[in-house]
Amino acid sequence: MAYRPRLAAGARILPSEITPKEVYFNRRALMAGAAGVAAMTLLPDAAVAALETTPSPFSTDETPTPLEAVTAYNNFYEFGVGKDEPARYAEALTTDPWSVAVDGLVARPATFALEDIVPKVQEERIYRLRCVEGWSMVIPWVGFPLSDLLARVEPLGSARYVAFETLERPDEMRGQRGFFQALDWPYTEGLRLDEALHPLTILATGLYGEPLPNQNGAPLRLVVPWKYGFKSIKSIVRISLTEEQPPTSWSRQAPREYGFYANVNPDVSHPRWSQEKERRVGPGLIAAYQPTLMFNGYEEDVAHLYAGMDLKANY
Numbered sequence: 515m516a517y518r519p520r521l522a523a524g525a526r527i528l529p530s531e532i533t534p535k536e537v538y539f540n541r542r543a544l545m546a547g548a549a550g551v552a553a554m555t556l557l558p559d560a561a562v563a564a565l566e567t568t569p570s571p572f573s574t575d576e577t578p579t580p581l582e583a584v585t586a587y588n589n590f591y592e593f594g595v596g597k598d599e600p601a602r603y604a605e606a607l608t609t610d611p612w613s614v615a616v617d618g619l620v621a622r623p624a625t626f627a628l629e630d631i632v633p634k635v636q637e638e639r640i641y642r643l644r645c646v647e648g649w650s651m652v653i654p655w656v657g658f659p660l661s662d663l664l665a666r667v668e669p670l671g672s673a674r675y676v677a678f679e680t681l682e683r684p685d686e687m688r689g690q691r692g693f694f695q696a697l698d699w700p701y702t703e704g705l706r707l708d709e710a711l712h713p714l715t716i717l718a719t720g721l722y723g724e725p726l727p728n729q730n731g732a733p734l735r736l737v738v739p740w741k742y743g744f745k746s747i748k749s750i751v752r753i754s755l756t757e758e759q760p761p762t763s764w765s766r767q768a769p770r771e772y773g774f775y776a777n778v779n780p781d782v783s784h785p786r787w788s789q790e791k792e793r794r795v796g797p798g799l800i801a802a803y804q805p806t807l808m809f810n811g812y813e814e815d816v817a818h819l820y821a822g823m824d825l826k827a828n829y
Contacts, residue, residue, distance in 0.1 A: 564723040564724055565636060565656050565719070565720045565723055565724060565725065566634060566635045566636070567635065567636050567637065567638040567656050567723060568635055568636075568637055568638065569637075569638055570637040570638060570639045572637075572639055572641075572713065572714060573638070573639050573640035573641070573654075574640050574641065574642055574652065574811070575640075576640070576642065576652045577652065578640060578652045578653060578654050578722075579651040579652050579653060579794075579795055579796055580796060580797060581721075581722050583651070583795050583796060583797070584651060584653055584721060584722070584730065584795075585601060585727050585729060585730060586598065586601050587795055588600040588601065588729045588730060589645065589647075589743065589744070590604065590689075590729055590730075590731070590748060591689050591697060591701075592680070592681075592687040592688075592689045592690055592699075592701065592748075592749075593687060593688060593689050593729070594688065594689050595689070599689075600728075600729035600730075601727075601729045603688055604727070604728035604729040604732075605728060606686045606687075606688070607681075607683070607686050607687065607728045607732070607749070608686060609728065609732045609733040609749075610733070611627065611628075612627070612628040612733050612734070612751075613625050613626060613627050613628065613751070614626050614628065614631065614734065614750060614751060614752065614753065615751065615752045615753070615754075616663065616664075616666075616667045616752075616753045616754075617667075617752070617753075617754050617755075618673070618677070618754035618755040618756055619669060619670040619672050619673035619755040619756060619757060620667040620668055620669055620670060620673070620755050621667070621668035621669075621670060622666070622667045622668050623667060624666075624667060628719075628733055628734060631663055631666075632658065632719055633658050633662075636656050636657055636658050636719065636720070637656070637657060637658060637659075637716070638654055638655070638656055638723065639654070639655050639656075639657065639716060639737075640652060640653070640654045640655075641653060641655055641714075641737060641739040642739055642807075642810050642811055642812075643737075643739070643743055643746075644742060644743065644778045644792060644806065644810045645742060645743040645744075646742040646743065646744055646772070646776070646784065646789075648787060648789070648791070648792055648793060649792060649793045649794070649795050650792045650793070650794050650795065650806075651794070651795050652794075653721055654721060654722050654723070655716065655718040655720070655721050655737055656718060656719060656720030656721060656723060656724075657716040657717050657718035657719055657720070657737065658716060658717060658719075659713060659715065659716055659717075660676075660710050660711070660715045660716060660717050660736070661710070661711045661712075661713070661715070663717065663753070664676070664710065664711065664753075664755075667755075669707065669755050670755070672757050673707055673755040673756065673757065674706065674707055674756070674757055674758075674759075675704055675705065675706055675707060675755070675756045675757070675758065675759055675760055676704060676705050676706075676707055676710040676753060676754070676755055676756075676760075677702065677703075677704045677752075677753070677754045677755075677756055677760035678702065678703045678704065678705075678736060678747045678750055678752070678753055678754075679700050679701070679702050679747075679750070679751060679752040679753075679754075680700050680701040680702070680747055680748055680749045680750060680751065681700065681749045681751050682699050682700035684699075697763050697764075697767055698763065698766065698767075700751075701747060701748075701763045702747075702760065702761060702762055702763050703736070703744075703745055703746075703747040703762050703763065704759065704760035704761075704762050704774065705738065705745075706819075707755070708819055709738065709819060712815075712816065712819070714738070714739055714740065714812060714815060714816065715736070715737070715738050716736075716737050717734055717735070717736060717737075717750070718731070718734070718735050718736075718737045719733060719734055730748070731746075731747075731748025731749055732748075732749065733749070734749070734750045735747065735748040735749065735750060736748075736750065739810055739812055740777060740778060740809040740810050740811075740812040740813075740815070740816045741775070741776045741777055741778060741810075742776045742777075742778055744764055744772065744776065745776045759774060762774060770785060771784060771785050771786070773828065773829035774828075775820075775825075775828050775829060776829070777809055777820070777825065777829075778806065778807070778808070778809055778810035779808060779809070779825055779829070780805065780806040780807070780808060781808075781825075781826075782825065782826050782829050789806055790805065790806060791803040791804065791805055791806055792804060792805075792806045
């Protein structure tokens with residue numbers, strides 16, 4: 515089935531046209547008040563100028579979540595379990611230099627320096643983000659299609675899945691050492707190859723027009739907008755193509771609660787809570803509840819990938 519992008523009304527509106535520039539470019543304002551701690555680790559040291567971007571027709575027309583909320587309220591267990599801990603501790607992570615190995619069932623395996631895979635001009639995509647915990651955001655990501663990188667290594671015909679691995683560096687990632695051992699490190703994730711090649715799947719290097727803050731997965735993270743947020747693995751160092759479905763961190767830890775597919779589905783409850791509604795993070799961090807959309811609102815774009823599948827069994 516040919517993919518036809520859904521062009522939402524106002525899709526070509528840039529984030530800077532939706533949210534005042536001073537919200538995310540005025541660092542002094544962001545460092546004031548309760549968000550000050552988060553803002554101090556807002557951007558990598560090298561981030562001075564905005565990234566060069568082009569608008570994307572794949573963007574939603576929903577208003578983005580304020581930058582200070584996006585950077586202050588995170589799950590990144592490598593730095594701790596509290597939502598504020600990534601912003602407090604992620605500054606310890608060294609992100610330059612950075613390389614990514616792409617291997618497995620490919621004709622041209624390689625280890626790339628980050629600067630060799632990131633296009634000079636990237637896309638600015640405003641995507642919904644839905645956490646499995648029941649909260650959500652709208653984030654203006656900056657990135658490029660994962661399919662572009664995979665094309666460079668030429669997947670073999672036997673490849674059916676794509677496995678991802680994040681950084682393991684306990685000296686810089688405090689959640690990987692000491693008493694917090696909730697997961698086996700390094701964090702791993704995976705997609706079916708057709709999901710990885712889908713036009714909505716991107717590798718993000720920035721948000722709000724600037725390089726990714728460490729707490730948001732610098733310098734390279736996966737973004738798959740129709741899946742729960744834990745699928746969008748952060749700080750990627752390896753991408754491997756495989757024939758067998760790869761093990762993933764949360765499905766190993768609690769398979770009854772976190773399946774491999776992790777598609778946003780209001781009709782399939784988490785064993786401990788309903789997924790019918792979500793709380794949109796915003797001013798004051800948590801706003802009122804709103805209905806959760808099938809595939810996080812991207813049903814028209816991705817439902818064909820799961821035709822004939824039992825989405826309750828394949829959660």
